[in-house]
Amino acid sequence: MAIDFTLSPELEDLRLRVRDFIQNVVKPGEENIGDPDKIERSDYLRILLQMRSEARAAGLWLPHMPAEWGGMGLGHVQLAMVQAEAAKAYYGPWVMNCQAPDEGNMHTLLHWATDAQKEQYLRPLCDGVVMSCFAMTEPEVAGSDPTLIQTRARLVGDDWVINGHKWFISNARRASFAILIARTEDDPERPQAANTGFIVDIPSDGWKRVREVETMHGASGHSEIVIENLRVPRANMLGERGQGHRLGQYRLGPARLAHCMRWIAQAETALDMMVDRSLKRFAHGSLLAEKQGIQWMIADSTMELYQAKLMVLHAAYRIDRGLDFISEVSMAKHFVANALGRIIDRSIQVHGALGYSTDTPLAHMYQHARWARFADGADEVHQMRIAQRTIAAYRDHGTTKTATGSLPL
């Protein structure tokens, strides 16, 4: 067997092109934007759209989509290189049109939508002329358990009539359509087969955005939505009746891993900053970098980032090979989300008061990193599933070997 971590010359070239683009186009663009709350809206949009058109001109557009949809047609291992470079800048993934939740929605539509739905919704999303959102979580019931979803869709004539309540719907205020998950089945064969996906045009009568939920990183586009007698044509059902859970799961595999790829970029930035600061700050007779307490923080962060990279690469490899990847993505998502928080936290510690200030990006990164531990699957839910699979592997094979990535070790 071949285990080879060297990149092909083409992939190495691509990686360097993305790095170059982020460094020379996106980071200067971000500097021009400065504080997005203070810049004129028209200037803000002009800078963002200019960066997008440069990305398209450079062939760095839609890395995750096939060529027939205007994308770069990359596999998941290749995508890991691109996302990990793109997310070195805050707007990098958005500029290259591979940001959440649009990216996950594109995968979902590509796999589940009819040809007509693809032309109407996927095409403009790929062209970057519209945005989208994904509406599943509800305030009244645990988002960790989609079998509890209460938003209800009933077929009345040729329309689905939907009533319910959603919140934390990222991007809803900018979206032209939502992929909405609602309960359609009263008595499903399995609890997981109660829900169905729908494509909802925004604006629509009956889709009411009542507020932006204020979070620990501000009110940054996560909306609460009240759904009252929303009529959705039968043709806008996504997938089959009762496939809403499968659709969500399908979406979350690659989308979770894409989050991990972007978090690796953030963790690497935090570690780079930690080391840089330790080489410049002097206290009690030596540089911070020379103190064992600081070296332990650097060492722990280095080991965790290394593990994170290997887990993401291996999960991506399994997706590319058509192998079962659920457990590997789950383990990667849990590990990388937690490593990210720890590495940023240590970097803040090494920066002292500066790290707590907003003069560096660390405080902002820390606030964002916190949601990583429960969005797209809370830590404990991933742990529950990982443990179930490990126990099942032992029961079936007398060993846990297959539960640890089926690696030849």
Ligand SMILES: Cc1cc2nc3c(=O)[nH]c(=O)nc-3n(C[C@H](O)[C@H](O)[C@H](O)COP(=O)(O)OP(=O)(O)OC[C@H]3O[C@@H](n4cnc5c(N)ncnc54)[C@H](O)[C@@H]3O)c2cc1C
């Ligand atoms: C920034 C952000 C963006 C989001 N964007 C979207 C979006 O665009 N669309 C959308 O639909 N949702 C979105 N969400 C919601 C997110 O998917 C949910 O927060 C997540 O699914 C968890 O659901 P919940 O918040 O209801 O927590 P709950 O399900 O109530 O869980 C709370 C806690 O209970 C514990 N827990 C749950 N189950 C178990 C278990 N089996 N064993 C042990 N402990 C358990 C965990 O500690 C968990 O954190 C977003 C959330 C955030 C913070």
